[in-house]
Ligand SMILES: Nc1nc2c(c(=O)[nH]1)N[C@H]1C(S)=C(S)[C@@H](COP(=O)(O)OP(=O)(O)OC[C@H]3O[C@@H](n4cnc5c(N)ncnc54)[C@H](O)[C@@H]3O)O[C@H]1N2
């Protein structure tokens with residue numbers, strides 16, 4: 001069968017996108033700590049203070065000078081004079097001399113000259129002011145030192161870092177409650193097709209509910225974008241033109257459907273009519289996802305995604321999500337298209353897979369653990385189906401120059417975020 005498209009390898013798409021994105025000025029905003037989850041830092045963050053600000057005990061017991069416990073054991077205890085107690089949350093002016101100890105709670109401030117803490121279970125109080133130590137301690141034992149977590153002036157997070165829940169804790173611990181992040185990429189998703197109706201609508205004969213604008217906006221929002229559904233637009237030049245024009249203040253516009261042979265010319269003509277430089281590439285050597293279109297209209301990237309739900313999903317994951325990462329400041333433009341090592345996992349393939357040479361193929365897989373080993377179960381289905389995708393944990397890529405993968409082969413998978 002005649003190929004209706006001259007397909008381009010993904011590298012050509014990355015090249016064009018790098019060129020466009022490298023000069024893009026990313027906007028930033030100040031954000032409060034409570035709203036910062038999953039946002040991308042637009043500045044390096046240095047610690048303004050020492051954490052902890054003073055040396056603290058990590059156990060309930062007695063602050064001591066480690067040397068005073070040398071040789072102590074259950075059968076040969078050493079004796080220490082109790083000179084007082086440290087109160088939690090309070091400063092202490094206590095200072096130990098040789099042979100002295102001070103009671104201390106977990107988290108309490110270590111008195112001067114103390115360099116270790118005896119756990120209460122390793123001691124016995126034999127008189128009001130005398131304890132026995134059954135343990136010989138090394139200096140530093142059961143103490144977290146001043147600035148051990150992070151020192152004042154030390155780099156905590158670099159620009160481009162994605163703020164995770166645990167990071168919010170670290171920032172709170174340092175009293176950093178407002179900082180600069182990149183604005184979320186602004187994305188609009190348009191579904192085209194005269195057969196489409198919204199998820200809420202009752203389907204008449206011949207009609208199909210819109211899947212793509214739901215799956216795509218959800219995924220792009222999940223990875224940190226600000227994506228909205230524009231709705232369903234008829235496959236008609238003026239309606240589509242009007243809808244697209246309204247979205248050209250966005251960073252990225254995705255149009256699902258209308259990229260293949262049937263109405264390709266209209267979509268391309270339309271994109272070229274809206275501004276410079278217009279359509280840059282049409283046709284991508286990935287499966288599924290062949291009829292993908294890349295256009296740039298002034299400051300906005302437009303991607304035409306194939307209509308089949310699994311194809312739209314795949315192109316969205318491979319191409320659109322990468323664009324969003326760059327627009328969000330999480331990835332340098334020069335790095336676009338490079339694999340994120342953090343999300344790679346290895347597993348054993350459970351069946352043979354055949355693939356077309358000349359197109360890199362993406363197959364959703366389920367990761368299953370059996371007898372402590374990880375297995376990758378491919379979820380094979382036509383690209384016009386959606387439910388198989390929902391069960392996938394990761395994507396398997398079969399490179400362009402390979403004709404398949406063998407059962408039992410250890411394959412590298414990219415986890416679906
Ligand atoms: N003669 C050929 N026909 C097709 C080829 C080909 O090489 N030669 N390629 C096929 C492939 S592969 C794909 S992928 C599709 C891409 O088509 P379009 O991007 O133009 O999309 P549509 O024709 O509008 O839709 C395709 C299919 O997907 C359904 N669809 C569309 N949008 C949605 C949505 N938002 N939610 C759910 N389902 C959607 C639509 O109803 C169609 O069934 O072209 C093949 N044809």
Ligand code: MOO
Pocket residue numbers: 286287288289290291306308311312383384
């Ligand atoms: O390219 Mo289609 O996107 O294979 O299903």
